[in-house]
Amino acid sequence: MTSVLKDNGSGGPPLLLLPTGEQQIVVACRIRPMTEEEILQGATIIAHKVADDNMVVLLDPEEDHDDVLRANRSRERKYIFDVVSDARADQQEVYLATSKMLLSSVLEGYNATVFAYGATGAGKTYTMLGTEKNPGVMYRTLHDLFVEIKKFAGKREYQVTMSYLEIYNELIRDLLATSSSSSFLELREDAKGTIQVGGLSEVIAKTPEEVMEMLHKGNRARTQEPTKANKTSSRSHAVLQVNIKQRDVTKSHTEQVRFAKLYMIDLAGSERAAQTQNTGRRMMEGAHINRSLLALGNCINALSEKGNTKYVNYRDSKLTRILKDSLGGNSRTVMIAHISPASVHFEESRNTLNYADRAKYIKTKIRRNVIDVSYHIAQYQQIIQDLRNQVQLLRDQRDELEIRLATTNEARFSRLSDNNTTERLRIEEGLKLKENILQTYRKQIDARRALLEIDTGLMDIIHECTRNEAVIEHHECNKENNPHNHKKSPDEMIIDTNTSDNAVQRARAELRVLEQERSKLEKQRQTQLKDFEVSKTDARRLFDKVTKKMTTIEQRELLRLLAQNFEYEMKTLELQADIFTRDYSIKHKDLQLLRMSQHRSLCDTIIYQQRKLIQENKLLIPSDLEELYQLYSRDIDEGQLIHDLKIHSPHSITGGINSNKLSIPTTLPILSQIAEEDLTSASTSVTSFHLPTNVSRRNNPTTLLPNRTLSDQDLFTHVNDYTTNNNNNHHQNESGQDLTSITTNKPISYAHFNFDQSSKQLAKGNSMVSMSSDSVDVSVHNGDTVTNGITRRKVHTTSPPNDSTAEASPTLYKNNNVKNKVKLRKQTQNIAARAAQRRANLHHKELMEDMGSAFSSEPIVSKENTTSAFGLEVTGVKPKKTVTINDPAGSIYRADDFRRTNSDSPELIKNQITTNDPFYSTPYNRTSKNTNKKRSISHGTTTNNRSNMPIANIVVPR
Ligand SMILES: Nc1ncnc2c1ncn2[C@@H]1O[C@H](COP(=O)(O)OP(=O)(O)OP(=O)(O)O)[C@@H](O)[C@H]1O
Structure with a gap:
């Protein structure tokens, strides 16, 4: 071997x-x-x-x-x-x-x-x-x-x-x-x-x-x-x-x-x-x-x-x-x-x-x-149309075959002698079986369509639940936070409370009804699902039985056509179900986008007020924080934001917004990603710098560990503490310095910021920061321009401090401008709300452009075209719901596409933030009372898990 x-x-x-x-x-x-x-x-x-x-x-x-x-x-x-x-x-x-x-x-x-x-x-x-x-x-x-x-x-x-x-x-x-x-x-x-x-x-x-x-x-x-x-x-x-x-x-x-x-x-x-x-x-x-x-x-x-x-x-x-x-x-x-x-x-x-x-x-x-x-939703209509054409084609073929078969049967019947009952019975049985299988198919399609209708109903209910929960939640946050409440007369308070309470009561009542409806539908769904499964098994069994009985080629061909026809009809239904799911998920994302924008508006307000405090109190800030702020203020610039959105949007890759409709679908996730990144950066811009070693913070005598990162929680606590206890619990020296927070170490670099000037620039959306000569400790650089005693610089690198300067202005968190607080708050709210609203509008504009025809106000399926081969109408598709942002001023545009608030008008913003409508009031910074408040929303996205922040300006698309 x-x-x-x-x-x-x-x-x-x-x-x-x-x-x-x-x-x-x-x-x-x-x-x-x-x-x-x-x-x-x-x-x-x-x-x-x-x-x-x-x-x-x-x-x-x-x-x-x-x-x-x-x-x-x-x-x-x-x-x-x-x-x-x-x-x-x-x-x-x-x-x-x-x-x-x-x-x-x-x-x-x-x-x-x-x-x-x-x-x-x-x-x-x-x-x-x-x-x-x-x-x-x-x-x-x-x-x-x-x-x-x-x-x-x-x-x-x-x-x-x-x-x-x-x-x-x-x-x-x-x-x-x-x-x-x-x-x-x-x-x-x-x-x-x-x-x-x-x-x-x-x-x-x-x-x-x-x-x-x-x-x-x-x-x-x-x-x-x-x-x-x-x-x-x-x-x-x-x-x-x-x-x-x-x-x-x-x-x-x-x-x-x-x-x-x-x-x-x-x-x-x-x-x-x-x-x-x-x-x-x-x-x-x-x-x-x-x-x-x-x-x-x-x-x-x-x-x-x-x-x-x-x-x-x-x-x-x-x-x-x-x-x-x-x-x-x-x-x-x-x-x-x-x-x-x-x-x-x-x-x-x-x-x-x-x-x-x-x-x-x-x-x-x-x-x-x-x-x-995977085809995009925008291509679904074409796919559905293709399927319908095929259904039609098969139906014609089937009709033709049925006529042929009937003629053959008739001829065979007439040829058969009265004694030949076996053959007669066989032909009759064949016809009966064909009828049976048609009925089973019809039943199956009915069951699937009923399931689809239940599913769409459920989706609508869930969406409505989320919206109502948002109203309730917003009302609760607002009740606790709204500083205006303290300023109002008892009568005004009663009216406001009543109006708001009515809205919430309505929302609560609606929510109860919706929940009941939801559990009812869920039960129905279970039953329907069972029916559907049973009809599926029946159809399969019958098909096998009929196949064995069909002896002639024509009969077999007819059976094949019936089966194929049925298959296409089912496919059409599945596609429609998919469209609903996607439609719903887009609506949900839409809501998320708005919420993110609103969250950001809150962040804007906080940042603005913090900057104001820093400025008023001539606080020392690290240079990296200053740089982060410059980044932030550039981002708030509307033009820059549009630019950024475009750069990050896939349009820029495919060459222009309208140049390639097919590539557009991917924009949505990217937009929401940008929105999310915006949100994150708004927060990280205040969280990712390190405090200098040995810096103590007011109301927190514990010495911070070296390189500890200041969290947004820390910062918000400061602001809230400041807001609520502005004159209390401070260990101050005679000149008003807060002794608990005096830094013994010099920051690496710092700058003093002229808040009034820069806020104007900020409001204008100009990234250039102005520094008045009396408040800025940085040396004048070659590239700076000096106009009327104001030094302007485009790049905000701050020079290292000299010791004397550092010691000359060490005041931290000193409140010396309480009287202007309400005015300031109003201003900041205006700016922040406007910025947020612009962002929301921008997101929406792009979003809606991206959706194109898939989200036109036309029903996705036109009725004329829906008759199926089984004599049923597949019309489960409802007209698309327009995305609407409530607009008390009635400034609505692009009504054919979607409706939204034209928030460019400052007056409108002013109206919005002073109204008691829970959709428009801007909440005040949260107080210690709701700092740890947990939200209890089951379907919505109102909770920002990361910071547990209250949401400003809740506007829910209907
Ligand atoms: N299984 C077979 N039954 C009958 N004749 C065969 C069979 N296999 C090969 N032959 C005959 O053998 C001869 C050589 O076969 P063939 O040309 O296929 O060889 P080859 O391996 O392709 O050679 P070469 O590498 O030189 O092209 C041909 O005449 C062919 O018809």
Whole structure:
């Protein structure tokens, strides 16, 4: 027993193809019949297939049984392969045992390769190409491929293209090129390492006949010359590449596109110069063939090493480069090794079998080539329309068939004698069954539609709940925080409270009703879901039953049409359900966007007031905080914000807002991301600097740890403390300095900020900060402009302090401007509210532009078009709800698109923030009372978990 057999260690059944992942190459061996020449040469048969086994036994013709010295050293070789066929096997048998197994995987989207290997004249071309009367693997595979494709007609769309090339003397030639003067082609490797042949023609093939014609055409162009070993010797490696692309005919919101490459390769045969006696050109060809086959052999050797640790050199020849994927990459591969049974070819056969035996250990890593294409909601209308067209088409076909069937039945009825009741009953039963299946389908569609209606109702209810909860929550926050309440007369307070309480009471009452409705609908949904599942099972069962009863082709065809029709109707409903879900989710995101803007407006107010405090009290601030503030004030600049939005929006990538509608859909998440980032940056701009070591803070005598980050909670507490206890609990010296917060360490750098000036700039949206000469400790830089004693600088780098300055103004948190507090608050609220409103409008404008036609005020589904093949109307789609921001001043624009508040008017803002309408009042900074307040909203997004901030200006889209 040879080591080959030992290594193999099996002998069992042929290897089965593994479903995915690592895949062993399937190796088959074909022993051709003896040729006339071989018989004439007096050769004996030395290669045998062991019956019913996948074993090949190769006998050594020179073995001398009388040689006692070699008695124990038999040159008989035994090899086991996955498939072995001998002279008795015909072309179809070989095809079925080898290439056929690749077809299903190719249709699943796996790459596959089948290649013929062996010495010259061993029968490779015969196996791969065959003869006209007895075609080989290439033709049979493609024929069956088209047969399989036909089975999915009407369900899947296929595109089959072919290319055919030869590698002759290390040069690549296109065998399907139309021009005779086609030049040689080059191999290219893309970034992923995939090898491609540049300039290779790709021909669309629609039928097996076309394929055969192309193959013949290619073979005529292939270099084939008679040699001593083979009258029709192929002097080149021929590579037939078939690309299969497939997708579902019925478009859905998501679809899978599968790609697969099928290589069928007829290699040139290795030849021994001594035996072939080739000279001149033939010898040169032989040398090239041998060299490339040697490279292939080396690759096989390296790949079959245990653990596959050896470097695999594919670059040695064009053949190995092309076969790279088939041998070591993403491909299911079958190798058909060919040998002659003749004793005169013992050496060639032994070499071939040795290589084939090694190849058994090669493993490829296969994966499906599938791309999931998700269509955007804007494309849904087109998809739905396509589905309707298909439904209509099927309905017409069905009607036509029904008429035909009725006529045939009538004719059969009239022909039947009164005695032939069995046949009569059979026909009647068929008709009854057809009616039954129609009814079951109708029931199923009804159930699905009812489910869809319940779902939309539920979504609406949830949305309304969120809105009402927001009203209640806002009212509660406002009641606790609104400073105006303290200023109002008791009568005013009563009126305000009453108005507000009424709104809240209404919201509470509505919420109760909504909750009841919701639980009712949820129960209904459960029942409906069960009904739907039952109708599905019924339909399946009935379909199987009816299929068995349908005997004629027409009946079967009718059944198929009914089933297909039903399938499309269901798909349409599913798409509509998806549209609702997305619509709802967009509305929800819309609400989130607004809330973020409102949250930011609150942050603006806080930052503004903090800056005011800093300015009034001439507080020391670190330079990095100052820089962050400059960043912040630039961002608040409206123009800058638009610019930023555009830069970050995908429009900028695709070239302008209106340039490419298809690319727009991705804007929404990015916009909300920007909004979120805005929100975060508003907060982080005050949270991410480090206090200098040893800085103590008012009302918090604990010394901060070095590098402790000041949280927004800390800052808000300061402001609130300041606001509520402004004159209390301060350890001040005579000059009003707060002793508890005097810093003993100098900040690294600082600047004093002229708040009044800068606030004007801020309100104007100008990022340039003004510094009055009497309040700024920074040196005047070359680039600064000085106008009327005011120094302006564009870049806000503050100079390091000198000690005297640092000590001269150490006052922290000193309140010396209480009288102006209300006025200031009003101003800040105005500015912040305006800024927030502008941002909200900007977000909305872009959002609505992005939605385009998908959010037009037209109903998504027009009624005329909704009659289904089952006589039902699929009209579950309600008109889109417009996104409306309440607008007491009635300043509404873009009514055709969406309605919103035109908040550009300062008067309006003023009205908004002084009104008692909970949607427009701006809350005051939170007090200690609600600092830790937890929110209890179940569906909404009113809680900012990070900072637990109250939300300002709650405006809820209806
Ligand atoms: N299974 C078979 N049954 C009958 N005849 C065969 C079979 N296999 C090969 N032959 C014949 O053997 C001869 C050589 O076969 P073929 O040309 O296919 O060899 P090859 O391996 O392709 O050689 P080369 O590498 O030189 O092209 C041909 O005449 C072919 O018809």
